[in-house]
Amino acid sequence: MPLSHKVFVSAAEVARKAGVSRSAVSRAFTPGASISGETRQRVMQAAEELGYHVNHLARGLMRNESGIVCLIVSDVATPYRSALLRELTQQLQTAGKVAMLVNTDRSDGSVDRALSQAIRYRADASIILSGLPDKSITQLCLRNGQRLVLINRDDDQPGPLRINLDDHEAAGRVVTAFVRAGCTRLAFASSEAGTPSLMAREAGFIAAAKSHGLDVIVERYGWTGYEAGKVVAHRLLTRTQRPDAVFCATDLLACGFMDAARHQFSISIPEQLCVVGFDDIEQSSWSSYQLTTFAQPVAAIAQEAVTWLANGSSGELDGRSVKLHADLIWRDSVRGG
Amino acid sequence: MPLSHKVFVSAAEVARKAGVSRSAVSRAFTPGASISGETRQRVMQAAEELGYHVNHLARGLMRNESGIVCLIVSDVATPYRSALLRELTQQLQTAGKVAMLVNTDRSDGSVDRALSQAIRYRADASIILSGLPDKSITQLCLRNGQRLVLINRDDDQPGPLRINLDDHEAAGRVVTAFVRAGCTRLAFASSEAGTPSLMAREAGFIAAAKSHGLDVIVERYGWTGYEAGKVVAHRLLTRTQRPDAVFCATDLLACGFMDAARHQFSISIPEQLCVVGFDDIEQSSWSSYQLTTFAQPVAAIAQEAVTWLANGSSGELDGRSVKLHADLIWRDSVRGG
DNA sequence: ACTAGACGTGCACGCGATTGCAAATTATAC
DNA sequence: GTATAATTTGCAATCGCGTGCACGTCTAGT
Structure with a gap:
């Protein structure tokens, strides 16, 4: 060339x-x-x-600090992910850093390959929004002075900053809301992705229901998204004992669920069926859904990550675990808000 | 440090x-x-x-080729933008490049600042998804061997690759569809953003309507998004002569429009009102909307950009203009599909 | 007037890699 | 076995920049 x-x-x-x-x-x-x-x-x-x-390439070479932060994420086009992405890039920019975006898929070494990319460009840090890296490569990152942020990926490794929500406790609040609305046949709709947050919401929901003496029907299908919501709705709503309240692990799922319930089963929400979601994506506030859901504190998450990055490594293992609160946003998909 | x-x-x-x-x-x-x-x-x-x-920083220094491509975009969290973003990052990755994401806002020098960032990191190229750079900085980029791609931003500058859709012609097809559905009172719903694609759709729609001997009511409000759609709907549907067909410049606008029409005005679509959008965002295919719309060929756009980047600069001014076709996706928001 | 200090400037080296050139090694031909 | 070509390898220069160190200049203090 x-x-x-x-x-x-x-x-x-x-x-x-x-x-x-x-x-x-x-x-x-x-x-x-x-x-x-x-x-x-x-x-x-x-x-x-x-x-x-x-020339920031040369400057980074000298200073041993590139100013690059690597954002590792799958499903960028998903509403929640893209909202978080927007917030992160914005805050990184104002902090004088620059974001490098690496897509991952669901294949096995995908996140590892992304992290290798980050290392090659001597990124000051990597923020992982989805997927989990191999322990060995995590070690490699830390050993090379590369900092790591894990968002909504609970993991017990020391070193990285781990930002999570109070999923378990939040799920408990859903049960309270359902019980107050007079619901008795509870269901949990999820996907087979099995990510930590999904699992925590499920476990929290079931535990809280049990403490109220209620059982929970759990249904999972495919891959967390609108289509999965429709499939799960079909499974749940053709049962002889149809549930009267369903907690969807994700707003996208909830949208699919509500659409199926209304248009295929002619069920009216919230009169015959209460629905709660999670994430508070933009669509949840649209008139067609008006979904009661938990707000992901994207701004707070980004802030937490960026300020941690801005303060240079304080010690050898400055990793810590931050638990953020998810507010319940009341709309019209649950009776008696 | x-x-x-x-x-x-x-x-x-x-x-x-x-x-x-x-x-x-x-x-x-x-x-x-x-x-x-x-x-x-x-x-x-x-x-x-x-x-x-x-160390790709050092390699880039020597080779005078960093492997970085800068993606300059505002409103990352918007469905269409994030879809395009996903496609671009994916294809860039498989082409061995890496994407650097820079957010812009609506302020004046925003894109210029983003391009400066790109220059500082010696990006091989910049892809501009929204906003337009100053002529002078465009010159600066080209003079520095930095290549430029403009997507949906028609501009007559030589040098950059300009990728556009056949907006004008597509808008004509909408008129045909509306006429065939027996509509006579046409309206165009848009925002005040005034981007080239928006303008082209508007002009094309009006021109085609005129050739059918029909007038068009144009209404624009605020900033291209769901809320704007609701406002425009309110303005359009409280008129004494209510339109019976509306072309929304964007799917997001269309979603807002449909929600307002149905829930606030109890208008049934498509029986009383036909609606067509543009972009084919994921939500358009949801049961609640089933919006007839034009598909942005995001994969083709990305491919066009990446292959152009992959082939090293052939000449001094290798910029060219590519016009891609937008397919009309028939769903249920227009009678007689 | 002499000295101490503060401040600004230039030289030269180093960061981590690529690459032209020439030497050294190996392979091939006769 | 030698001559020649083909391949491999190391040396050293280079990319653009940051920074420690030494030197020069100017002000102030006694």
């Missing part, structure tokens, strides 16, 4: 034009460096005229 | 361990380089044991 044209303008050229040494140019662009106001002016002007921009 | 621990392992250490020179290590990781199978084996093993990864 032949270098196309005139390539980039380097600090040396700026230095020549400004009549100073190359170090002066460097210092002009380094906040807090020892340089006089006058020469800084001269350098800045020359830089402006030449269209010079500091 | 003290370098935390043992930092990264360099090629020199691998070379020492494998008993070869630094260059050999470099060559071992460069496909097509002149190196014997045996030494490559030795190097690879040593690298594996030490946990070595090529």
Whole structure:
């Protein structure tokens, strides 16, 4: 690949034009460096005229700090994921970092490959929104001074920052709401993905129901999304003892569930059936759904992650576990809000 | 910031361990380089044991080719944008590139700042999904050997690759569909964003309607999204001469419009009112909407962009304009599909 | 006037990799 | 066995930048 044209303008050229040494140019662009106001002016002007921009690749090489944060995520196009992504990129930017986006699929070494990519680019940190890395590669990251953030992926490894919600407790609040609405035949709708948050919601729901003397029908299908919600609805609503309250592990599931219940089974919500979701995606507030659900505190999650990253590594193992609260947003899919 | 621990392992250490020179290590990781199978084996093993990864920052410095592609986008969390984003990152990855995500807002120099970021990291290219850069910075990019892709942002500048849809012609097909459904009072619902694609759809719709001897009521409000759709619906449906067919510039608008029409005005779709959208976001296929709409060929768009990037700059001004076709997806929001 | 200090500047080296060139090794031909 | 070609390997320069160190200049203190 032949270098196309005139390539980039380097600090040396700026230095020549400004009549100073190359170090002066460097210092002009380094906040807090020892340089006089006058020469800084001269350098800045020359830089402006030449269209010079500091090469962050080279700077990262020297400083051993690239400013890159790697976002590892599957299903970017999903409403909740994309909302979190937006928040993260935004806050990273204002913190002076830059986001590198790596997609993963459901294949096995997918997250590991993504992390290798992050290491190759000497990312200061990686934030994992979905999937879990192998223990060995986690070690590799930490050993290389790369910091790790795990979101909604409970894991007991020391080192990374682990951000989670109070899924278990939140699920308990759903039972309370259902009981108050006079519901008795509870169901839990989920997928077969088996992620920690899904499991926690399920376990919390079942436990709280039991403490009320209620059983729970659990139905899982496929892959957490709208279609799975429809399938699960079909299974749940063709039972002889049809449930009168269902907690959907995810808003996307809930949307599919509600659509199936209304349009295929002509069930009216919340009169005949109460529904609660989780995530508070934008669609949940749409008139067609008005879903009562838990709000993922995306802004708080992002903030937690970014501030942790901004404060340089304090110790050897500065990993900690943060548990955030999910607010219940009352809308019209449960009686007696 | 003290370098935390043992930092990264360099090629020199691998070379020492494998008993070869630094260059050999470099060559071992460069496909097509002149190196014997045996030494490559030795190097690879040593690298594996030490946990070595090529430093792409340094590589990019030498090769003058970072492998980074900058994705500049506002409203990442919007369904259409995130779908395109998913497709782009995926295809970039398989092409051996890595995506750097930069958020922009609606403020003036936002895209320019994003492009500066791209230049600082010596991105091989930038793909702009929303907003338009200043001419001057476009020049700066091209002069620096940075390639540019503009998606759905018609612009007459030479140099960048410009990918657009046949918005104007597509809008004409909507009129045909409405006329065939027996509609006579046409309306166009849009936002005040005034992007080229929005304008093209509007112009195309009006032109085609005129050729059928029909007038079009145009209503625009705020910012392309669900809420705007509701507001526009309110304005349009409280008129004395209520329209019986409306083309929404965007699916998100259409969803808001349909919800308002049904739940606030008790209008049944498509019996009393036909609706067509644009984008084919996932929600359009949900049972609650079943929206007839145009499919954004996201995969084709991404492919077009990535293959253009993969083929190194052929000439000085290799920019070209690509016009892609948007298929009309028939669902239930228009009579007589 | 002499010295101490503060401040700004330049030199030169290092960061981690690629690559042209020439030497060294191996393979092939006669 | 030698001459020649083909391949492999190491040396050293380079990419653009940051920064420790030494030097020069200017101000202030006694």
